[in-house]
Amino acid sequence: MATDIHRKVSTGPEGAGPDESRAVAVRARGLVRAFGGRRVIDDLELTLEPGEFVALLGRSGCGKSTLLRVLAGLDREIDGEVWVPRRKAVAFQAPRLMPWKKVWRNVLLGLPGRTERAVAERALTEVGLGHRSDAWPRTLSGGEAQRASLARALVREPDLLLLDEPFGALDALTRITAQRLVADVWRQRGCAVLLVTHDVDEALLLADRALVMEGGRIAYETPVALPRPRTPADPAFAALRARLLDRLGVADAGEGAPSEGSADAAKEPAAVGGAKG
Numbered sequence: 001m002a003t004d005i006h007r008k009v010s011t012g013p014e015g016a017g018p019d020e021s022r023a024v025a026v027r028a029r030g031l032v033r034a035f036g037g038r039r040v041i042d043d044l045e046l047t048l049e050p051g052e053f054v055a056l057l058g059r060s061g062c063g064k065s066t067l068l069r070v071l072a073g074l075d076r077e078i079d080g081e082v083w084v085p086r087r088k089a090v091a092f093q094a095p096r097l098m099p100w101k102k103v104w105r106n107v108l109l110g111l112p113g114r115t116e117r118a119v120a121e122r123a124l125t126e127v128g129l130g131h132r133s134d135a136w137p138r139t140l141s142g143g144e145a146q147r148a149s150l151a152r153a154l155v156r157e158p159d160l161l162l163l164d165e166p167f168g169a170l171d172a173l174t175r176i177t178a179q180r181l182v183a184d185v186w187r188q189r190g191c192a193v194l195l196v197t198h199d200v201d202e203a204l205l206l207a208d209r210a211l212v213m214e215g216g217r218i219a220y221e222t223p224v225a226l227p228r229p230r231t232p233a234d235p236a237f238a239a240l241r242a243r244l245l246d247r248l249g250v251a252d253a254g255e256g257a258p259s260e261g262s263a264d265a266a267k268e269p270a271a272v273g274g275a276k277g
């Protein structure tokens with residue numbers, strides 16, 4: 001780990017950055033994260049508006065998860081400036097439920113002072129899992145466990161929801177349900193969402209804006225100005241997909257081939273659809 005890195009992460013309850021009067025959901029300036037002198041994040045600039053849904057794409061190993069961990073406050077070995085709201089929550093591809101705690105207790109994990117079951121159950125109901133509140137994590141299906149993990153994020157009432165390939169390990173059908181759920185939650189909650197995904201179609205189905213990370217920075221971005229609900233059959237959708245895949249250096253296999261839409265498709269066909277190493 002580089003030792004010359006100094007830490008500068010600020011959070012604020014008001015929605016205003018340290019030197020900004022305008023409210024933002026994320027602001028990173030000149031952000032650097034190095035591992036052993038290798039800059040995985042290199043002078044990155046990023047702003048998310050409140051309530052904005054942004055998808056972050058990029059080839060495997062380009063630093064997406066590292067960026068998310070920094071924004072989540074889980075990694076503070078950085079240089080540069082990051083501002084994020086105090087109320088933020090993160091959900092990972094692996095649900096990370098504690099097997100010795102029932103589902104509702106998992107939802108409240110890490111929430112100091114919040115022990116009321118009703119609080120957990122409200123969040124579980126929001127993700128369609130109210131009836132599994134009293135279950136043990138091992139008895140949940142993959143999709144249910146992922147929803148429990150989302151409930152654990154929602155119970156924090158985040159202004160910023162950070163999602164690191166939350167649908168990556170789900171089968172195609174469950175994945176669609178989970179995507180819809182996140183879209184609904186986003187609409188109802190009005191929080192900003194930063195979604196890391198390998199799947200270009202997923203990004204275009206959900207996000208207001210798609211970013212491509214490369215060389216430690218946001219190398220490309222495009223607004224996703226498509227009416228909702230969206231469909232890959234829309235020619236404008238297909239055109240955006242082609243542009244993003246081109247930017248990612250992946251050949252476009254055409255409409256209805258979401259797995260080929262993976263940023264890793266050209267590199268690692270077996271891992272397509274999101275499974276993350």
Ligand SMILES: Nc1ncnc2c1ncn2[C@@H]1O[C@H](COP(=O)(O)OP(=O)(O)OP(=O)(O)O)[C@@H](O)[C@H]1O
Nearest residue numbers: 035040058059060061062063064065066067276277
């Ligand atoms: N704790 C660490 N120590 C050393 N290197 C690390 C550490 N965490 C991440 N890296 C390296 O930083 C780079 C970016 O990793 P990161 O997980 O952020 O990529 P990613 O874009 O999320 O990849 P993927 O899409 O495959 O999940 C990789 O080369 C990884 O090996």
